[in-house]
Amino acid sequence: xxxxxxxxxxxxxxxxxxxxxxxxxxxxxxxxxxxxxxxxxxxxxxxxxxxxxxxxxxxxxxxxxxxxxxxxxxxxxxxxxxxxxxxxxxxxxxxxxxxxxxxxxxxxxxxxxxxxxxxxxxxxxxxxxxxxxxxxxxxxxxxxxxxxxxxxxxxxxxxxxxxxxxxxxxxxxxxxxxxxxxxxxxxxxxxxxxxxxxxxxxxxxxxxxxxxxxxxxxxxxxxxxxxxxxxxxxxxxxxxxxxxxxxxxxxxxxxxxxxxxxxxxxxxxxxxxxxxxxxxxxxxxxxxxxxxxxxxxxxxxxxxxxxxxxxxxxxx
Numbered sequence: 001x002x003x004x005x006x007x008x009x010x011x012x013x014x015x016x017x018x019x020x021x022x023x024x025x026x027x028x029x030x031x032x033x034x035x036x037x038x039x040x041x042x043x044x045x046x047x048x049x050x051x052x053x054x055x056x057x058x059x060x061x062x063x064x065x066x067x068x069x070x071x072x073x074x075x076x077x078x079x080x081x082x083x084x085x086x087x088x089x090x091x092x093x094x095x096x097x098x099x100x101x102x103x104x105x106x107x108x109x110x111x112x113x114x115x116x117x118x119x120x121x122x123x124x125x126x127x128x129x130x131x132x133x134x135x136x137x138x139x140x141x142x143x144x145x146x147x148x149x150x151x152x153x154x155x156x157x158x159x160x161x162x163x164x165x166x167x168x169x170x171x172x173x174x175x176x177x178x179x180x181x182x183x184x185x186x187x188x189x190x191x192x193x194x195x196x197x198x199x200x201x202x203x204x205x206x207x208x209x210x211x212x213x214x215x216x217x218x219x220x221x222x223x224x225x226x227x228x229x230x231x232x233x234x235x236x237x238x239x240x241x242x243x244x245x246x247x248x249x250x251x252x253x254x255x256x257x258x259x260x261x262x263x264x265x266x267x268x269x270x271x272x273x274x275x276x277x278x279x280x281x282x283x284x285x286x287x288x289x290x291x292x293x294x295x296x297x298x299x300x301x302x303x304x305x306x307x308x309x310x311x312x313x314x315x316x
Contacts, residue, residue, distance in 0.1 A: 042292070049286035051279065060279045062272065071287050073250050077167070077262025078291065080254075081242065082235035084171030085178060090228050092175070093182035100183075101190040102212060113187065120180035128244030131173040136164035136245060143168075143257045158258035165247040168256035170264075173241050178231035185230065189223030190216055222306045229302030236266075236295055243267035265291040 057063045063070050096116065100109045143160045150156045193216045201211040217224075248263030255261075265287050273284055 045285060045289040045292055048282055049289040052282035052286040055279060055283065060283050062276070062280045062283050067283060067286060070283065071265075071290055073252050073262050074265045074268050074287060075290055075294070076252050077248070077250075078236055078264040078266070078294070080262060081167055081171045081174060081246075081264055082232055084168065084256075085174035085235045086228060086232055088172060088175040089178045089182055089231055090224075093179050093186055093227070093231075094224070096179070096183045097186035097190055098212060098216075100187055102208065102216070116180050116183050116187075120184065124177065124238060124241045125244075127173055127177055128241040131169065131241060131245040132165065135173065136169050138164075139169060139172075140164040147257055154254055155256050158255050158260075160257045161247065161259045163247065165245055165261075166257055166259075167246065167261040170242050170246040170261075173245050174235045174238055177238065177241060178234050181234060182227040182231045185227035186220065186224055189220040189227070193219045225305045226302055229298055229305075232298055233295055236291065236298065238264075239266040239270045243270045 052060070052067055054067070055063060056066050096112070100112050100116075104112060140160070140162060143164065143166070146156045147158070147160045197215040197219065198211055201215045202208075206214060242264050243266075246261055246263065246267060247259060248261050248267070249259070250263050250268075251260050252262060253260050269284050269288060273281070276284055
């Protein structure tokens with residue numbers, strides 16, 4: 001009996017259709033452009049930031065002492081505002097996603113899903129106008145109540161700002177902005193939960209909440225982390241809404257209700273860049289480099305957390 005040998009790889013490659021070759025090359029080019037663009041941005045930020053790292057107040061008018069004393073309060077404000085926003089947005093988004101996927105009637109769930117998706121398309125300037133004209137004045141009575149009854153907690157101590165344009169207000173506006181992103185991802189993750197897992201939990205006598213706690217949330221844990229990190233990236237880089245709402249003084253403080261509020265890197269760049277000149281431009285670009293590094297680190301951490309759960313699937 002004679003056996004035919006498999007054709008060599010060169011012959012298989014030669015038989016590829018022109019459309020396959022064109023599509024493969026286009027896909028490789030598009031994927032490589034992401035890396036090239038990221039590298040180009042990083043190189044630009046590093047090159048433009050090097051002159052600013054060793055500057056003092058005698059070299060740039062933006063600086064009071066040196067560059068690091070200038071950027072550290074901004075970095076603190078960026079992380080603090082984003083943390084407060086996630087502290088509000090993640091539980092709210094999980095509740096909305098669970099309601100849409102497991103509690104609401106189908107027609108209501110579809111309508112709520114459309115509304116959440118449309119909310120993500122609202123420009124940040126609109127959120128900023130809403131925050132400064134409507135939301136900030138309306139929360140002042142609540143802030144005064146918190147200050148009166150919970151003023152012994154450092155977060156709510158001090159003199160309440162009558163305009164309401166505090167770091168807490170900015171964080172709540174950011175929370176509203178990131179809720180649609182986190183909700184949309186969590187909703188899709190929860191819908192991917194294997195039906196057999198849910199039915200098995202219910203068959204064993206679990207209530208609907210116990211089924212969600214035992215089957216849905218463990219299955220979607222990595223997706224929840226990814227959604228939260230994506231929302232965190234949006235909160236870290238948000239510019240106009242924070243710049244419009246926040247009354248900043250560039251200080252490091254944990255107070256949420258007073259006139260002493262830390263600013264964020266993105267908002268500071270947006271407000272200061274139009275009047276910057278010479279080395280002050282390098283200072284602002286250097287602060288942008290710090291924000292770039294923080295955002296990159298957050299995404300790397302999210303990828304690491306997700307990779308730890310990649311072996312889990314609905315089949316096992």
